[in-house]
Amino acid sequence: MITSLVPVWLAQAAPTTEELKTQIDLSANILLETFYFWTVVVMWLIHVGFMAYEAGAARRKNLMSTAMKNILTIAVVTPTFYYFGWYIYGCFEPGLPTIGPDSLDGHAGPPQFPGFCGQTAPWADEMGPNLQNHLNGVFFLAFLLFSWTTGSIMSGALIERVRLSAFLILTAILGSFVWIMDAAWGWSAGGWLTIRFGFHDAIASGVVHGVAGLFTLGVLLNLGPRIGKYTKDGMARSFRGHNTHLTLMGLMLIFTGFYGFYAACLFITPTVFPGWLNIYGSPTTLGAIAFVITVGFAGGFTGGWFASKGDPFWTLSGGLAGVIAVSAGADVYHPSLAYLLSISGACVAVWSGNYLEKRLRIDDAVGAVAVHGVTGFYGVFLVGIFAGGYPTGLANVESSMGGQLMGIMAFVPLAFLPGYFFSWILKKMNLLRVPPEVELEGLDLAEFGMDFYPEFERVPEVIVEPDGREVDSAPVLLDAYWQTNGKEPAGAGVGAEERS
Amino acid sequence: MFDAFPYDEWGEDIAGFWTFGPGNSTGTYILTALGIAAMLIAFVWFVRLENQKLAHQQATLRASGALDRPPTAP
Numbered sequence: 001m002i003t004s005l006v007p008v009w010l011a012q013a014a015p016t017t018e019e020l021k022t023q024i025d026l027s028a029n030i031l032l033e034t035f036y037f038w039t040v041v042v043m044w045l046i047h048v049g050f051m052a053y054e055a056g057a058a059r060r061k062n063l064m065s066t067a068m069k070n071i072l073t074i075a076v077v078t079p080t081f082y083y084f085g086w087y088i089y090g091c092f093e094p095g096l097p098t099i100g101p102d103s104l105d106g107h108a109g110p111p112q113f114p115g116f117c118g119q120t121a122p123w124a125d126e127m128g129p130n131l132q133n134h135l136n137g138v139f140f141l142a143f144l145l146f147s148w149t150t151g152s153i154m155s156g157a158l159i160e161r162v163r164l165s166a167f168l169i170l171t172a173i174l175g176s177f178v179w180i181m182d183a184a185w186g187w188s189a190g191g192w193l194t195i196r197f198g199f200h201d202a203i204a205s206g207v208v209h210g211v212a213g214l215f216t217l218g219v220l221l222n223l224g225p226r227i228g229k230y231t232k233d234g235m236a237r238s239f240r241g242h243n244t245h246l247t248l249m250g251l252m253l254i255f256t257g258f259y260g261f262y263a264a265c266l267f268i269t270p271t272v273f274p275g276w277l278n279i280y281g282s283p284t285t286l287g288a289i290a291f292v293i294t295v296g297f298a299g300g301f302t303g304g305w306f307a308s309k310g311d312p313f314w315t316l317s318g319g320l321a322g323v324i325a326v327s328a329g330a331d332v333y334h335p336s337l338a339y340l341l342s343i344s345g346a347c348v349a350v351w352s353g354n355y356l357e358k359r360l361r362i363d364d365a366v367g368a369v370a371v372h373g374v375t376g377f378y379g380v381f382l383v384g385i386f387a388g389g390y391p392t393g394l395a396n397v398e399s400s401m402g403g404q405l406m407g408i409m410a411f412v413p414l415a416f417l418p419g420y421f422f423s424w425i426l427k428k429m430n431l432l433r434v435p436p437e438v439e440l441e442g443l444d445l446a447e448f449g450m451d452f453y454p455e456f457e458r459v460p461e462v463i464v465e466p467d468g469r470e471v472d473s474a475p476v477l478l479d480a481y482w483q484t485n486g487k488e489p490a491g492a493g494v495g496a497e498e499r500s
Numbered sequence: 501m502f503d504a505f506p507y508d509e510w511g512e513d514i515a516g517f518w519t520f521g522p523g524n525s526t527g528t529y530i531l532t533a534l535g536i537a538a539m540l541i542a543f544v545w546f547v548r549l550e551n552q553k554l555a556h557q558q559a560t561l562r563a564s565g566a567l568d569r570p571p572t573a574p
Contacts, residue, residue: 125523446557
C-alpha cells in the first residue's frame with residue numbers, strides 16, 4: 001500500500017520547469033542580497049579605521065573632535081544620500097535626466113535601464129520594505145558606504161582646525177552630490193563617459209579616491225594651515241600625533257575594509273557565465289581582484305618604505321596608495337603588473353605629499369590629497385596605458401587613453417570646484433574654521449568641555465621644527481598666534497597647555 | 501510551505517507594505533517631506549550649537565588673558 005503511494009508523492013513533489021526557474025531566480029537574488037549585505041559589514045571597518053587613524057594622528061587636545069567627525073559623517077550622509085544621492089545615481093547617467101513616458105513615475109533613466117531612475121526616488125516602492133525587490137536596498141547600502149568613505153577621506157586632511165558643522169555640510173555635498181554624480185557619469189554601465197568613451201575605472205581609483213582628494217584640496221585652500229604649521233620663512237613643522245599605534249592600527253583596519261569595498265564593486269550573476277561582472281557589466285572574477293588588491297598592498301608598502309626612506313606613516317599610507325593606483329584596472333591587471341604599478345603609485349603619493357606640504361604649503365594633516373587625490377587620478381591614467389583596448393560598458397567601447405583623459409577632464413572640475421566654492425562660502429560666513437584661541441587650546445575643551453584621557457597626566461606638547469628638533473610647542477604656537485592675529489601685548493600670558 | 505501569511509488576499513500589494521505606504525502615495529510623500537525637513541533642521545542645529553560653544557569658549561579665553569602677548573622689556 002505504502003510503496004504504491006511513493007510514485008504519487010514523487011509526482012506531486014517534482015517541480016515543473018517553470019517552478020524550478022522561479023526557485024533558481026529567487027536563490028540567485030538571495031545570494032546577491034546576502035553578498036552585498038556582508039560586503040557592507042566589512043566596509044564598516046573602513047570607517048572604524050579612518051576614525052582610529054585620524055584620532056591617533058590628532059594631538060591629545062583634539063582627540064574627540066577628530067573622531068566625532070567620522071561618527072557624524074554617518075549621521076548626515078545617510079539621510080542626504082537617501083533623499084537625493086541615490087536618485088542622482090539612478091537618473092544622471094546620461095549627464096542630465098530626461099523625462100519620458102516609458103519610465104516609472106515619469107523619472108526616465110538611461111535607455112539601458114528603463115525605470116531604474118524612478119526606483120531610486122525616496123518615495124518609490126523599491127526604497128522600502130518590498131518582497132518583490134531584494135536588491136535595491138542592499139545596492140543603496142553599498143553605495144552609501146562608498147559615500148561615507150569619500151567623507152572620511154576628506155575628514156583627516158582638515159583635522160584640528162575645521163569646524164565640525166562645516167565639515168558635516170561639506171561632507172554631505174561630497175558624499176551625496178559630487179562623488180555620486182561622477183559615479184553616474186563614469187562608474188555605471190550606462191554612464192555617458194562609459195558608453196561614449198569607454199572610460200574604465202573598475203574599483204574606483206578616480207571616482208571615489210581621486211574625486212574625494214581633489215574636493216579636499218579645494219577645501220584646504222580656503223581652510224589654511226594649522227596655527228604654527230609653518231615658520232616665518234614658510235618651512236614646514238610637524239605636529240606629533242598623540243597615538244601613533246592607534247593611527248597604524250586604523251590604517252590596517254582600513255585595509256581590511258578595502259576587501260569588502262573591492263568585493264562590493266562587483267556584481268554577481270550566479271546563473272550566467274562567468275558569474276561575476278564589474279560595475280560596467282563586463283566579465284571578471286572575484287579572484288582577479290583578490291590578486292590585485294593583495295599584491296597592490298605589498299607593492300604599496302614597498303614603494304612607500306623606499307620613497308619615504310622608512311617613514312612608518314608613509315609606509316602604511318603607501319600601501320593605501322598602492323592599492324588605489326591599481327584599482328582602476330584591478331579587473332584586468334596581471335598581479336605582476338599590479339605589483340609594479342602599486343610600487344610606483346606609492347612613490348607618487350610620497351613625493352606629491354611632500355611637494356604639497358613643503359613647496360605649496362598646503363597643510364594636509366594625513367596626506368589625503370596625495371594618497372587619494374593624486375594617486376587616484378594616476379590610477380585612472382595608468383589604465384589608458386596598460387589596459388587600453390579592453391571592452392567597457394554596455395556598448396563595449398574599448399578603453400583608451402583618450403577615454404581616460406576625458407574622464408579626468410570631467411572629474412577634476414566636478415571635484416575641485418564644489419570643494420573650493422562651498423568652503424569659500426563657509427569661510428565668508430565665518431563658519432569654516434574654529435576661532436584661533438580655541439584652536440590653540442584644543443577643540444575638545446570647547447566642543448565637549450573635557451579632556452578624554454583624564455587618568456593620564458598632561459605632558460607638554462611638542463612640535464618638530466624643520467631641522468628635526470623637537471621643542472615645546474606652547475611658545476611656538478603662541479608666537480604664531482600673535483603673528484597671525486596681530487594682537488598687542490596685554491599682560492603676562494601662559495601657555496595653552498598650562499591653562500588646560 | 502512554512503509561511504501562513506495570506507499571500508492570496510494581499511496579491512500585488514505585497515510590493516510596498518510599510519507603514520503609511522505603499523510608494524508613490526500621499527502617506528509616503530508626507531513621510532519623505534518630514535524626513536527632509538528633519539535633515540535640514542539638523543544641519544541648522546549643528547551649525548548653531550557649535551557656533552554658540554565656540555563663541556563662548558573664545559570669549560572665555562580672551563577674557564582670561566591667557567593668550568595675550570607678554571609685555572616687552574622697556
